Amino acid sequence: MTSLLSSLNEMQKEAVLDFNNPLLVLAGAGSGKTRVITSKIAYAIKEMNYSPYRILAVTFTNKAAKEMRERINSMIPDENIAGLEMRTFHSFGAYVLRRYGSKIGLNDSFTIYDDEDSLNLLCNAFPDEKKGDLREYMKQISKAKDKGYNSSSAELNGLAYHMQGFRTYFAAYENALRKSGCVDFADLIIRTTELLEQNDDVREYFQQRFKLILVDEYQDTNASQFKLLKCLVGKDTQLVVVGDDDQSIYKFRGAEIKNILSFEYYYPNTRIIKLEENYRSTKNILRVASSVIKNNKERHDKTIFTNNESGELPELISSIDADEEALKVRMLISRLPNYKSVAILYRTNAQSREFETVLSCFRIPYEVVGALRFYEREEIKDALALFSIILNPHDRISFLRIINKPARGIGKAALEQILSYSDHLIDSLEFAIKDNKLSGKAKSGATAFLDMYKKGCELLNNNCVLKDFAVFMLDSSGLKKLYEDEKDETIRRGRLENLSSLVNALEKIAPGREGLISFLESITLDRTTLGSDDEENEDSVKLMTMHNTKGLEFDTVFVTGLEDGIMPSVREGSEIDDVEEERRLFYVAVTRAKKKLFLTFASKRMLWGSWNSQKPSRFLKEIPKSFYKGEIETANASYTNHFAFEPRRSNITNTPSWAQNIVKTPTKTKSSEVKVVKNVNYEVGDRVISPNYGRGEIISKEIKNGKTVIRVRFEKGNVALFNTMYANLTKVE
DNA sequence: GGTCGACCTGTTTTT
DNA sequence: CAGGTCGACC
Ligand SMILES: Nc1ncnc2c1ncn2[C@@H]1O[C@H](COP(=O)(O)OP(=O)(O)OP(=O)(O)O)[C@@H](O)[C@H]1O
Numbered sequence: 210m211t212s213l214l215s216s217l218n219e220m221q222k223e224a225v226l227d228f229n230n231p232l233l234v235l236a237g238a239g240s241g242k243t244r245v246i247t248s249k250i251a252y253a254i255k256e257m258n259y260s261p262y263r264i265l266a267v268t269f270t271n272k273a274a275k276e277m278r279e280r281i282n283s284m285i286p287d288e289n290i291a292g293l294e295m296r297t298f299h300s301f302g303a304y305v306l307r308r309y310g311s312k313i314g315l316n317d318s319f320t321i322y323d324d325e326d327s328l329n330l331l332c333n334a335f336p337d338e339k340k341g342d343l344r345e346y347m348k349q350i351s352k353a354k355d356k357g358y359n360s361s362s363a364e365l366n367g368l369a370y371h372m373q374g375f376r377t378y379f380a381a382y383e384n385a386l387r388k389s390g391c392v393d394f395a396d397l398i399i400r401t402t403e404l405l406e407q408n409d410d411v412r413e414y415f416q417q418r419f420k421l422i423l424v425d426e427y428q429d430t431n432a433s434q435f436k437l438l439k440c441l442v443g444k445d446t447q448l449v450v451v452g453d454d455d456q457s458i459y460k461f462r463g464a465e466i467k468n469i470l471s472f473e474y475y476y477p478n479t480r481i482i483k484l485e486e487n488y489r490s491t492k493n494i495l496r497v498a499s500s501v502i503k504n505n506k507e508r509h510d511k512t513i514f515t516n517n518e519s520g521e522l523p524e525l526i527s528s529i530d531a532d533e534e535a536l537k538v539r540m541l542i543s544r545l546p547n548y549k550s551v552a553i554l555y556r557t558n559a560q561s562r563e564f565e566t567v568l569s570c571f572r573i574p575y576e577v578v579g580a581l582r583f584y585e586r587e588e589i590k591d592a593l594a595l596f597s598i599i600l601n602p603h604d605r606i607s608f609l610r611i612i613n614k615p616a617r618g619i620g621k622a623a624l625e626q627i628l629s630y631s632d633h634l635i636d637s638l639e640f641a642i643k644d645n646k647l648s649g650k651a652k653s654g655a656t657a658f659l660d661m662y663k664k665g666c667e668l669l670n671n672n673c674v675l676k677d678f679a680v681f682m683l684d685s686s687g688l689k690k691l692y693e694d695e696k697d698e699t700i701r702r703g704r705l706e707n708l709s710s711l712v713n714a715l716e717k718i719a720p721g722r723e724g725l726i727s728f729l730e731s732i733t734l735d736r737t738t739l740g741s742d743d744e745e746n747e748d749s750v751k752l753m754t755m756h757n758t759k760g761l762e763f764d765t766v767f768v769t770g771l772e773d774g775i776m777p778s779v780r781e782g783s784e785i786d787d788v789e790e791e792r793r794l795f796y797v798a799v800t801r802a803k804k805k806l807f808l809t810f811a812s813k814r815m816l817w818g819s820w821n822s823q824k825p826s827r828f829l830k831e832i833p834k835s836f837y838k839g840e841i842e843t844a845n846a847s848y849t850n851h852f853a854f855e856p857r858r859s860n861i862t863n864t865p866s867w868a869q870n871i872v873k874t875p876t877k878t879k880s881s882e883v884k885v886v887k888n889v890n891y892e893v894g895d896r897v898i899s900p901n902y903g904r905g906e907i908i909s910k911e912i913k914n915g916k917t918v919i920r921v922r923f924e925k926g927n928v929a930l931f932n933t934m935y936a937n938l939t940k941v942e
Numbered sequence: 943g944g945t946c947g948a949c950c951t952g953t954t955t956t957t
Numbered sequence: 958c959a960g961g962t963c964g965a966c967c
Contacts, residue, residue: 239955269957270956270957271957297957298957299957300957324956324957326964336955340961340962341950341951341952341961344952355957394956394957395957397957398957457956459955459956459957460954461954462955462956462957554956556954557953557954557955557956558953558955559953559954577955616943616944618943620943733957734957735957736956737957754954754956755955755957756955756956757955757956775954777946778953778954778955780953780954813958816958817951817952817953817958818958818959819955819958909949
């Protein structure tokens, strides 16, 4: 009994042992909030005889849910915790809607639209408008939905929804979405709430079922999530929320720090528990974090201390540009004993590029966490659309995506005929054929499609193994052939490889309709499902955005790109609130580090295709100089020098000390687009071979922006420019 | 109906 | 820079 409590401090124990009051655990980074949740669940099951089935734990990401479940499993290995409901809000919503959605007119095989699908739906409703404009509307619609509004909410007036006819767009989108029988991300919360509000039996079932509901990262819940939460709390449900107002970083998604304040208001008996000891970081890291976050005006002041050792001083690393930044980071990484607990953090996904290039060049294993665009690739989206339409014949976006891909003669005219029938697109297709509304070519194409649809349905209904189903669909739709006929070798190979990864991923999934539904759901809700799991390498450097580090910790952390404009990402129209949010993000990033922290900054950076001179982040200036090693090397000094005497970097044979081990031969990398940094001196007249273009000769060489650019005329007749740093060329005699 | 090239437009961040 | 979009042409 004590074993579950023995690794907790007094305040944590209080939180674990109180099974009566609503609890608000409010505490700084690394103070053991998540540990309270796992311990409390384990304790409830083991010592209080709670059935796991009667506990709901809400996490911020699916990954966190998985890890926490594993953690609890290892704490109480003798208990079966399969019934424990451990999910994100979105995943919980999907779970409820699958079971009870019919009560609000939702079929159990609805598909979930991601942001791109949503945008396409809006574009489809307003075919004459530009996609760029509609994207702006879509963003606002999503945000409004996250705040819990619909197109007729009075609140829309008071907000920044000044855009022309915002309500009209909003309403049209809502309407199209309903007709499609699909839901978007926000709907997973909103419509679940709606369902619970309208159906006493379902609501009471859940309220009675859950004796204990816990919410992690509470500071980042939004209004609609709070509303859902309130629906789930019955008179015997204990609600425990855990958060840190300094770590609220999802305002752009409607997160409201206010939720922390209103919690007490809604649940008057709330007991607030504060944890003040940080167990994660060294003193030196913690004081850097504190010195920055204290500049936020809107925050609860809180004490945070650590009994950990002082540790090493954090280091500031200045660089000329992003390439040098990456090279320096790599050099520091290779000094470490292993790559197990190292993270490179950045503000925007695009910043991963330089790091990836350098790491793969030096053969340092790395993994980009999140932002895996696997499911956003064209061929994958096509395949998934094909599967979706079998499950949900109302799914307009999927239908439009693949009805004429590959070409079946169903063009604009034919489509107009088909769509005029009803929202059931397959029925419509059938009617259009029967009524002879289609031209010869369109008719035979439509008939073939219909045939495939029926066979596909049959396979699913007969509980067919999904891999076979997928192979059938890809073959008989002609999608596979379409991609096999792709002319560009690299593109073709990539596409076919991706399609076969998709098919392989299906191997692990339960057969039939049910299996397919859950597969599609899991990939929309958790984009990291595939792509990383196959080759998860423990001993690898982790690359991710600062947002993605929520709840994680690493021995060594690099917080990169600390420049105004990037971090904080201030832009026109940014307000003080936005800077405060960025400051919190910085605080989150820094407090991921357990032992060693590096802060990096570059004087110039390629943005929108041109060089930008960068100023050091204002956050760096908020840290007392004595708190870190290294200087903020002011941009201009190295910047001007750099141009005054010709570039040290153009001529990389003149290797800076930090880059001495640069590889001399091209490295084979797994991805074809990964570039190779080389140290080869090219001269006019040299003959070279390129894997892409064949043999050729260098006809000119010039130095631009500190990079050597060579021009090569190939034997095939074409001329190409290469940056010598990255050129994938081999010199021949 | 499909391909190629000229142009334009845009970046935070994620479930 | 890169990705998407639109018009011209086969
Ligand atoms: N009572 C304790 N004694 C020793 N170590 C602890 C204790 N509580 C938590 N820890 C350790 O401290 C670290 C941070 O804990 P945890 O992740 O629970 O904090 P957190 O408050 O959720 O952090 P954050 O808000 O930054 O995500 C973990 O490595 C955890 O194992």
